[in-house]
Amino acid sequence: MKAVMDGTSNVVLNETDAAPYRSDETAVLLTGISKTFPGVKALDNVTFDCRPGEVHALVGENGSGKSTLIKIAAGVLTPDAGEVYIAEKPFSRGGTREARRLGLMTAYQDTSLVAELTVADNLALSFDAIGQPRPMDLSEILDRYELPFKTTDSVSALGPGARQLLEVARAMCHEPRVLLLDEPTAALDMHLAAHLEELIKQARSAGTAIVYVSHRLEEVRRIADRLSVIRDGVLQGTYTSDGWNVDDIVELMVGAPTELEFPSRQRPSSETERLVVRDLTGPGYGPISLSVRAREIVGLAGAEGNGQRALLRGLIGMGRTGGDIEVDAKRITRRNPVAATTAGISFQSGDRAAESVYLPLSVMDNLTLHAGSAGGPFGLAVFGRLRAMFRRSAKQFGIVTASPFQPISALSGGNQQKVVLARPALRQPKVLVVDEPTQGVDAKARMDIYRMLADAAEDGTAVLVNSSDSSELAGLCDRVYVMSRGKVTREIVGPTSENEIVRSFVSAAGLAEQSTAASNHPSALTRLLSRGSSQISILVLLLLCTLLAIYTGTQSPVFWTGPNLANLLLLSLPLAFVALGQQFTMLTGGLDISVGATMSLTVVLLSLTLPDVSQGSLALAIPVLILGGLAVGGFNAFLIGVLKVNPIVATIATTGIIQGIAIILRPEPGGLIAPDLGESFSWGVGFIPFPFLVLIAIAVALELWMYRSHGGLAHRAIGFDPQASNRVGRRVALICSMGLVVCAFGAVVAGVFLASLTGIGTNDVGLGYALPCFTAVFLGGAVLSGGRGSFVGAVLGAIFLSLIDNVTPLLNLPDAAKQTLYGLVLFVAVGIYAAAERVRAGRS
Numbered sequence: 001m002k003a004v005m006d007g008t009s010n011v012v013l014n015e016t017d018a019a020p021y022r023s024d025e026t027a028v029l030l031t032g033i034s035k036t037f038p039g040v041k042a043l044d045n046v047t048f049d050c051r052p053g054e055v056h057a058l059v060g061e062n063g064s065g066k067s068t069l070i071k072i073a074a075g076v077l078t079p080d081a082g083e084v085y086i087a088e089k090p091f092s093r094g095g096t097r098e099a100r101r102l103g104l105m106t107a108y109q110d111t112s113l114v115a116e117l118t119v120a121d122n123l124a125l126s127f128d129a130i131g132q133p134r135p136m137d138l139s140e141i142l143d144r145y146e147l148p149f150k151t152t153d154s155v156s157a158l159g160p161g162a163r164q165l166l167e168v169a170r171a172m173c174h175e176p177r178v179l180l181l182d183e184p185t186a187a188l189d190m191h192l193a194a195h196l197e198e199l200i201k202q203a204r205s206a207g208t209a210i211v212y213v214s215h216r217l218e219e220v221r222r223i224a225d226r227l228s229v230i231r232d233g234v235l236q237g238t239y240t241s242d243g244w245n246v247d248d249i250v251e252l253m254v255g256a257p258t259e260l261e262f263p264s265r266q267r268p269s270s271e272t273e274r275l276v277v278r279d280l281t282g283p284g285y286g287p288i289s290l291s292v293r294a295r296e297i298v299g300l301a302g303a304e305g306n307g308q309r310a311l312l313r314g315l316i317g318m319g320r321t322g323g324d325i326e327v328d329a330k331r332i333t334r335r336n337p338v339a340a341t342t343a344g345i346s347f348q349s350g351d352r353a354a355e356s357v358y359l360p361l362s363v364m365d366n367l368t369l370h371a372g373s374a375g376g377p378f379g380l381a382v383f384g385r386l387r388a389m390f391r392r393s394a395k396q397f398g399i400v401t402a403s404p405f406q407p408i409s410a411l412s413g414g415n416q417q418k419v420v421l422a423r424p425a426l427r428q429p430k431v432l433v434v435d436e437p438t439q440g441v442d443a444k445a446r447m448d449i450y451r452m453l454a455d456a457a458e459d460g461t462a463v464l465v466n467s468s469d470s471s472e473l474a475g476l477c478d479r480v481y482v483m484s485r486g487k488v489t490r491e492i493v494g495p496t497s498e499n500e501i502v503r504s505f506v507s508a509a510g511l512a513e514q515s516t517a518a519s520n521h522p523s524a525l526t527r528l529l530s531r532g533s534s535q536i537s538i539l540v541l542l543l544l545c546t547l548l549a550i551y552t553g554t555q556s557p558v559f560w561t562g563p564n565l566a567n568l569l570l571l572s573l574p575l576a577f578v579a580l581g582q583q584f585t586m587l588t589g590g591l592d593i594s595v596g597a598t599m600s601l602t603v604v605l606l607s608l609t610l611p612d613v614s615q616g617s618l619a620l621a622i623p624v625l626i627l628g629g630l631a632v633g634g635f636n637a638f639l640i641g642v643l644k645v646n647p648i649v650a651t652i653a654t655t656g657i658i659q660g661i662a663i664i665l666r667p668e669p670g671g672l673i674a675p676d677l678g679e680s681f682s683w684g685v686g687f688i689p690f691p692f693l694v695l696i697a698i699a700v701a702l703e704l705w706m707y708r709s710h711g712g713l714a715h716r717a718i719g720f721d722p723q724a725s726n727r728v729g730r731r732v733a734l735i736c737s738m739g740l741v742v743c744a745f746g747a748v749v750a751g752v753f754l755a756s757l758t759g760i761g762t763n764d765v766g767l768g769y770a771l772p773c774f775t776a777v778f779l780g781g782a783v784l785s786g787g788r789g790s791f792v793g794a795v796l797g798a799i800f801l802s803l804i805d806n807v808t809p810l811l812n813l814p815d816a817a818k819q820t821l822y823g824l825v826l827f828v829a830v831g832i833y834a835a836a837e838r839v840r841a842g843r844s
């Protein structure tokens with residue numbers, strides 16, 4: 001070891017010997033890594049390693065390249081140059097699956113959990129994705145890591161801290177060779193952070209190599225064996241743990257001596273109470289009374305999950321609340337975020353990714369979003385004004401971005417947080433409510449944010465801050481309300497200390513009980529919906545079919561006759577099969593508009609190849625159809641998966657091409673399709689055709705696969721969150737492509753049944769099925785965003801639509817009534833599913 005002097009500062013740390021790295025001594029080794037994003041060189045020739053049984057911390061300012069390095073090691077990103085070795089094996093382009101299989105697990109800053117799935121499903125996904133057997137009892141993992149929630153809880157119902165713990169525990173439970181932890185404690189309070197620290201020490205003792213990224217430098221000082229400092233994508237040096245202090249580390253990160261002092265403020269003299277809350281009650285908290293005066297900064301403290309976040313949401317009218325809220329002595333009568341904003345309350349959520357940033361929008365749009373009249377007169381957004389505002393804020397808060405126009409998703413986590421917190425300064429709210437203001441923010445930027453909150457108070461704003469970091473509350477606030485079990489248990493007035501605040505918290509055991517209070521006691525309806533959410537569409541459709549059938553039976557003697565019912569079921573087959581295929585691709589978030597054209601092409605191909613059902617004709621027709629399905633599905637997969645064309649645009653283009661081919665092959669209707677094909681399909685049990693029984697068997701099998709198998713879970717996870725699925729090692733692109741191919745085959749099978757009904761080749765006969773196919777899957781509970789739906793529901797949806805077709809003439813209804821009924825039923829059914837989903841997620 002030797003002492004080093006940093007070029008621009010006077011910091012003296014012990015730099016490790018610059019011995020050449022050897023992959024056989026390291027658990028993970030990255031050599032000469034460079035990575036450039038448009039407009040920014042995120043990493044420049046970085047070499048970094050971590051050895052078995054050590055914690056190697058990586059620190060640097062926001063945007064210095066830490067997460068990029070972590071993502072390269074984890075296989076999420078591919079470096080432009082350099083090599084990655086995991087357990088001596090070179091790995092540069094292997095992807096997340098390969099990295100995880102080699103024993104490298106990652107807990108991401110923005111997590112890799114699928115919020116719509118349960119804790120158990122998320123744990124299971126992680127094992128399935130790399131082919132490891134799941135433990136018999138997944139709740140044993142929660143017990144092992146003392147996690148304060150249940151396997152049946154939905155991840156969306158967990159707070160950010162609980163989610164972050166789950167993310168880390170899920171990575172740890174594989175007992176990995178290498179563990180990458182990116183800001184694992186950013187959303188954790190002191191108790192949970194201490195708990196995590198213990199877990200990390202245990203993993204280190206067990207020989208795991210741990211790469212630890214954090215802005216909490218005290219924590220780094222305590223836990224790390226070595227430390228590497230990165231600045232602007234360039235590694236500044238790697239140091240041993242002897243004699244660090246936080247100021248030295250910050251100086252190395254920033255490149256110059258840096259003051260880390262809380263802004264000095266006068267105790268506010270104003271007695272004007274800007275925010276007054278009386279007996280506020282809501283889910284998980286209350287009754288709570290509190291007030292914040294003009295120029296005052298008031299803190300909310302408490303162990304994670306004691307109602308703080310719910311209270312903040314109640315203040316802006318989210319969730320059902322009782323009690324009174326006044327701003328400047330005016331009662332807010334209506335409880336919703338718009339009324340709260342109009343009354344002068346500005347809220348910045350602590351759940352940045354989900355609630356604060358608009359990921360596809362540019363950095364400038366995100367920052368100036370709520371500028372209001374400052375952005376221009378008459379609601380106009382004057383570009384020059386917005387740009388000037390943006391420049392001012394970017395300078396004030398040190399927001400690092402290659403351009404104001406790049407999407408905010410391209411910014412580092414800390415810079416996204418600065419953008420979010422720069423917003424209220426543009427509009428001067430009366431009351432500023434901020435949840436976790438410095439989550440993921442570097443030490444220097446923290447001070448900028450404290451300064452900004454102090455300035456807002458100085459200008460007369462009443463500031464209410466919730467933070468899991470008690471030292472932050474102690475340094476910043478004039479008063480602190482301590483919350484426990486949903487109530488304010490103590491008010492600390494005047495200067496306080498981190499220790500005093502923490503002492504006021506409830507015990508960790510209390511936390512465990514409380515943190516999932518809402519999810520531990522769901523209503524009976526919520527429990528029912530959680531268990532049977534996939535079956536709601538099935539029940540609704542069964543009910544609708546039954547009611548319509550019974551009613552038609554009372555009006556028409558023909559309806560219940562065998563021939564009519566057989567006809568109904570036969571006519572439903574094309575729509576049902578195409579709907580099954582569509583549901584398959586929609587499960588993974590895909591969509592295929594070209595199914596109608598594929599059905600037409602199938603009919604045309606059969607008119608050219610299947611004049612009879614002799615062996616010779618079948619030997620030609622079957623391979624032709626298989627090739628046709630593969631070609632259509634493969635082409636769609638190429639457009640969407642490889643060329644990244646939007647699925648709607650891609651499959652509209654495919655529709656045109658297929659339609660063109662069908663017209664070329666069969667310009668006019670003609671070509672007899674084996675007449676005995678229809679006859680053979682109508683054989684069956686009683687009035688039920690045999691193919692219909694096959695259809696039901698396939699639908700039930702797919703339903704079981706979807707909800708009871710590893711593959712089904714993987715497909716649903718990809719539909720809900722492809723990024724999270726990729727991070728746990730799922731082959732997202734491949735699975736989505738397969739979905740498109742299966743969808744095309746569904747359309748081919750549907751085309752065969754359609755051909756048996758038409759009897760001759762017609763080039764546009766399938767087009768009329770494209771829209772009803774979507775109606776059927778939506779009736780079955782599918783959503784455009786993916787992850788949901790039901791195969792049995794899709795088939796029932798198709799049967800219901802065919803039933804409407806069947807009963808319209810029997811009830812002497814005009815054709816227009818049929819179309820209206822289609823729309824009405826879809827509207828009502830989708831409304832019911834959406835309401836059920838809201839109740840299930842506890843957001844009603």
Ligand SMILES: Nc1ncnc2c1ncn2[C@@H]1O[C@H](COP(=O)(O)OP(=O)(O)OP(=O)(O)O)[C@@H](O)[C@H]1O
Pocket residue numbers: 037038040041042060061062063064065066067068069400401402409410411412413414415440442
């Ligand atoms: N997908 C992307 N597209 C464009 N630029 C990106 C992308 N990801 C990261 N960057 C840029 O690369 C640089 C390094 O970002 P990175 O997320 O690695 O920083 P970080 O050190 O982890 O910051 P933080 O502490 O704030 O999380 C930043 O300038 C960031 O804006």
